Amino acid sequence: MIHVLATIELADGVREKFLGEFHRIISIVRDEDGCIEYGPAIDLKTSVSTGEARDNVVTVIEKWSSVPALEAHLKAPHMASYRDRVKDMIRDVKIQVLAQA
Template sequence: MIHVIAAITARPGRRDELIAGFRSILEPVRAEDGCIEYGTAVDLDTDIPAQAPGRPDVVTVVEKWESLDHLKAHLKAPHMEEFRSRVKEIVAGTSLTILEPA
């Protein structure tokens, strides 16, 4: 199993549009072979000192896949290619972290 943390930065003021875009693909992604978990989250402001400052334009995607091959297939899925095309004007940047259990 692998874990994926994707931080997608929307252009200023457009995060809600990006979230709506992700909502439209949740069902087909979760139905993909090898998908264990796939969901979006946004920063929560707290008073916990170790927490980094909030990122108001970032959508974090938390994913679990059975294998790296399943993730690679997901990235090539037609609904993902269509999604990336649809949100390309909204997205300012992407950071991807791929992890394995220790």
């Protein structure tokens, strides 16, 4: 199993619109072969948080059975369509792929 953390920096003021588009693909992605977990998260300021809550960042937390399953996900037609719909909302994307330790 692998873990993926995708940190998506958005243009100002578009987070809710972006999340609306993201929620359209969640069930489709979760039905893909090898998908174990897939969902968005936003910063929550608490007494244990380090740093400020970022209003223009969405972190996607994913678990996949393998790197090939992740690669297939990235090539899926619904992901191409999604990327086209959100491309003007995104400033930057950082992706970390992690192995169990």
